[in-house]
């Protein structure tokens with residue numbers, strides 16, 4: 001039975017990934033520092049079902065500061081999802097948090113696994129590394145030109161992975177997620193904010209004209225791609241993990257209006273610095289190497305996220 005280290009296990013994607021690994025019979029050592037990017041209470045509740053599952057062990061630790069000696073003992077592979085996420089908060093003094101959580105933490109973890117014969121070190125990267133994709137769909141070998149400090153920090157993490165592969169033979173594989181959504185989505189993300197405002201009868205703030213588009217990825221599809229990267233990813237490679245569900249923000253608002261049966265009240269805000277206009281994944285490589293084949297459509301996924309939010313708001 002393989003034993004995996006999952007960093008950022010109390011977060012949105014990390015908690016789903018851990019659940020799925022356990023369901024498939026693996027053991028999981030989860031690590032998280034409960035950063036204050038959003039409420040600890042939300043992260044604790046993400047962990048709830050994991051605590052009750054045999055094969056799960058949790059360590060509250062900051063990967064930038066804690067001792068990583070011995071962390072690789074008995075570990076067959078690493079899923080490194082811990083990071084400070086979020087584009088809009090990455091300006092100004094907050095950038096030091098991004099440097100620590102996204103870069104220093106990654107470098108320390110790579111050092112800790114440098115001489116270990118693991119299946120792979122899977123690194124959660126982001127479509128933000130591309131910046132403005134002028135003509136989609138974007139292939140992995142497009143020139144990265146991040147337009148936010150967050151994007152820069154994620155690209156730096158990819159480079160760190162590559163150089164540990166190149167110099168020390170760690171089988172690193174980077175997966176570039178395209179806007180992941182679904183139950184437990186982070187509270188700063190648009191679907192979460194919109195759905196919650198709709199449920200509370202409050203207005204939403206829409207940044208820009210709403211014609212910006214994203215390639216949305218349902219969390220279970222992102223998890224499937226991430227798990228396949230562990231066993232099937234080519235060492236040193238990067239893969240686009242995009243759900244193929246492109247839509248503009250205005251279209252998403254339309255879907256939410258259909259779901260709730262009443263229109264959202266929309267306040268207009270300015271374009272946010274660091275936001276890209278469009279994202280669009282060419283996932284051909286992930287399909288070929290990883291068998292990546294997203295299953296969940298946008299309306300279905302939005303409905304699942306809304307139902308989860310209703311449960312969480314009651315609880």
Ligand SMILES: NC(=O)c1ccc[n+]([C@@H]2O[C@H](COP(=O)([O-])OP(=O)(O)OC[C@H]3O[C@@H](n4cnc5c(N)ncnc54)[C@H](O)[C@@H]3O)[C@@H](O)[C@H]2O)c1
Nearest residue numbers: 008011012013032033034035063082083101126177179180
């Ligand atoms: N959600 C998306 O749409 C999306 C898109 C692209 C990339 N990503 C990447 O996927 C990963 C997971 O994102 P998420 O949306 O689940 O975010 P999240 O904030 O819900 O989860 C990240 C977790 O990492 C933990 N963490 C941060 N720094 C740490 C440290 N130094 N030591 C230990 N734990 C630490 C946080 O406490 C948090 O629980 C991140 O690497 C993010 O950059 C996410």
